[in-house]
Amino acid sequence: MNIEKFQESMYELIVETSTNLPKDVRRAIKAAAERENAGTRSAMSLDTITNNIKMADDNVSPICQDTGLPTFKIKTPVGANQIEMKKAIYNAIAQATKDGKLRPNSVDSLTGENSGDNLGGGTPVIKFEQWENDYIDARLILKGGGCENKNIQYSLPTELEGLGRAGRDLDGIRKCIMHSVYQAQGQGCSAGFIGVGIGGDRSSGYDLAKEQLFRTVEDVNPHEDLRSLEEYVMENANKLGIGTMGFGGETTLLGCKIGVMNRIPASFYVSVAYNCWAYRRLGVAVNPESGEIQEWMYQEGEKIDFAQPAAQEIAAAVEAPVEQDVVTLTAPITEEQIRELKVGDVVRIDGMMYTGRDAIHKYLSDHDSPVDLNGQIIYHCGPVMLKDEEGKWHVKAAGPTTSIREEPYQGDIMKKFGIRAVIGKGGMGAKTLAALKEHGGVYLNAIGGAAQYYADCIKSVEGVDLMNFGIPEAMWHLNVEGFTAVVTMDSHGNSLHEDVEKSSLEKLAQFADRVYK
Numbered sequence: 001m002n003i004e005k006f007q008e009s010m011y012e013l014i015v016e017t018s019t020n021l022p023k024d025v026r027r028a029i030k031a032a033a034e035r036e037n038a039g040t041r042s043a044m045s046l047d048t049i050t051n052n053i054k055m056a057d058d059n060v061s062p063i064c065q066d067t068g069l070p071t072f073k074i075k076t077p078v079g080a081n082q083i084e085m086k087k088a089i090y091n092a093i094a095q096a097t098k099d100g101k102l103r104p105n106s107v108d109s110l111t112g113e114n115s116g117d118n119l120g121g122g123t124p125v126i127k128f129e130q131w132e133n134d135y136i137d138a139r140l141i142l143k144g145g146g147c148e149n150k151n152i153q154y155s156l157p158t159e160l161e162g163l164g165r166a167g168r169d170l171d172g173i174r175k176c177i178m179h180s181v182y183q184a185q186g187q188g189c190s191a192g193f194i195g196v197g198i199g200g201d202r203s204s205g206y207d208l209a210k211e212q213l214f215r216t217v218e219d220v221n222p223h224e225d226l227r228s229l230e231e232y233v234m235e236n237a238n239k240l241g242i243g244t245m246g247f248g249g250e251t252t253l254l255g256c257k258i259g260v261m262n263r264i265p266a267s268f269y270v271s272v273a274y275n276c277w278a279y280r281r282l283g284v285a286v287n288p289e290s291g292e293i294q295e296w297m298y299q300e301g302e303k304i305d306f307a308q309p310a311a312q313e314i315a316a317a318v319e320a321p322v323e324q325d326v327v328t329l330t331a332p333i334t335e336e337q338i339r340e341l342k343v344g345d346v347v348r349i350d351g352m353m354y355t356g357r358d359a360i361h362k363y364l365s366d367h368d369s370p371v372d373l374n375g376q377i378i379y380h381c382g383p384v385m386l387k388d389e390e391g392k393w394h395v396k397a398a399g400p401t402t403s404i405r406e407e408p409y410q411g412d413i414m415k416k417f418g419i420r421a422v423i424g425k426g427g428m429g430a431k432t433l434a435a436l437k438e439h440g441g442v443y444l445n446a447i448g449g450a451a452q453y454y455a456d457c458i459k460s461v462e463g464v465d466l467m468n469f470g471i472p473e474a475m476w477h478l479n480v481e482g483f484t485a486v487v488t489m490d491s492h493g494n495s496l497h498e499d500v501e502k503s504s505l506e507k508l509a510q511f512a513d514r515v516y517k
């Protein structure tokens with residue numbers, strides 16, 4: 001095999017997967033955009049999402065800054081040299097990282113050190129299988145961490161909030177799947193896709209669930225019971241009212257694929273792999289001699305390029321009652337300005353903000369801040385950054401990360417340093433809400449995955465601290481213009497996330513009655 005050419009083919013696969021959303025996923029997102037009611041927060045968010053998909057296409061840049069744990073599934077003809085192929089994939093991964101198509105995402109779990117090139121123990125994941133066809137089938141999924149964290153595994157029988165007992169039968173499985181969508185709320189960047197694995201053990205069950213994510217969105221399950229269950233879930237999970245980003249709305253789930261395997265008598269697992277809307281998976285057929293790509297997979301049907309505003313969006317522009325007032329904030333922000341904000345307000349930020357995610361929050365809880373954060377804004381974000389020849393940093397992708405992970409620290413840090421606003425996604429909990437009220441702070445929700453859209457708002461990188469945490473975890477000093485976000489937790493004790501969680505739990509309870517005998 002021409003291994004240089006194979007490496008180039010793998011590089012192409014990586015870049016396309018990170019930057020160009022598959023056609024079937026685009027069609028599902030378009031259908032969702034058409035279902036949402038004009039002028040709602042969910043409709044506006046979907047607008048940002050479709051814009052972002054187009055920008056990623058045009059810029060050949062990551063759709064979302066979290067390019068995940070690259071996972072390859074490769075089928076090779078008998079006799080192909082898998083050791084050589086693995087090395088070529090490693091090289092292609094390192095090159096794509098250097099070119100800003102992947103974020104350096106491989107972190108030493110004990111020291112916290114980022115390898116910088118996405119290579120390291122266990123990363124990337126490459127799974128080989130032999131087959132009797134005469135070509136190589138190479139598929140890649142870039143599944144981000146926020147949705148990975150919302151995966152869930154049930155061991156039946158179990159008790160589920162809202163639904164009661166889930167037993168060891170099809171109806172118990174149905175309850176688990178409905179619950180899995182509910183428990184993800186907006187935190188995995190809904191609307192999402194789920195792959196479900198029934199049976200197996202704890203690891204093969206999850207593998208089976210993830211395997212389902214390689215099926216196309218429009219694929220129909222040949223197994224009659226599973227087809228019926230997939231359709232049931234698609235119809236009813238969308239009645240939970242979680243909506244885009246957990247803002248409430250008509251579309252919570254864009255796809256549900258279920259697989260089954262045997263189990264042993266004592267175990268009965270239902271494993272659910274949750275994938276965000278930024279569902280990046282592609283595949284190629286490669287010639288085993290020349291190493292060249294013969295064919296791209298997931299290419300059937302129409303490609304929506306999102307260049308034209310959908311009819312729905314035009315309708316929104318016409319029908320929207322009154323242009324919502326947009327409040328402009330520029331740090332340093334006063335307590336009075338914060339107290340005027342209420343859940344639902346749209347905020348535009350001009351000026352400085354500082355990124356801070358997991359490592360920074362832990363660090364700030366027992367260290368001084370490298371910059372004065374009084375009246376400032378913290379952005380939960382781990383960007384993709386590239387340095388030019390003059391040593392200047394450029395933002396390649398910069399959407400929000402899931403905020404709830406900072407819940408143990410957030411309130412204390414805001415009070416300690418006088419921080420007035422945090423931006424993230426998915427909302428935060430009771431401890432932060434209480435601190436916002438006491439101290440005079442606000443939580444702003446940005447659209448998860450819209451990494452190109454937000455990168456475009458960042459006009460310059462003014463500095464960086466704590467680079468020892470690695471690129472995604474450092475504190476970047478960003479100068480922004482027109483950075484738009486929605487107040488979802490205010491300083492008066494209101495939280496949209498709490499409201500949606502409560503109402504979706506009530507709706508979930510409507511599905512407690514037996515459906516399958």
Ligand SMILES: O=C(O)C[C@H](O)C(=O)O
Pocket residue numbers: 065066144145146147187188381382399400401402448
């Ligand atoms: O790591 C990130 O930047 C985002 C992550 O995928 C998340 O959804 O929280």
Ligand code: SF4
Pocket residue numbers: 064065066067143144145146147187188189276277278399400401402448449450
């Ligand atoms: S930020 Fe959202 S869209 Fe991006 S990987 Fe995480 S869950 Fe997916």
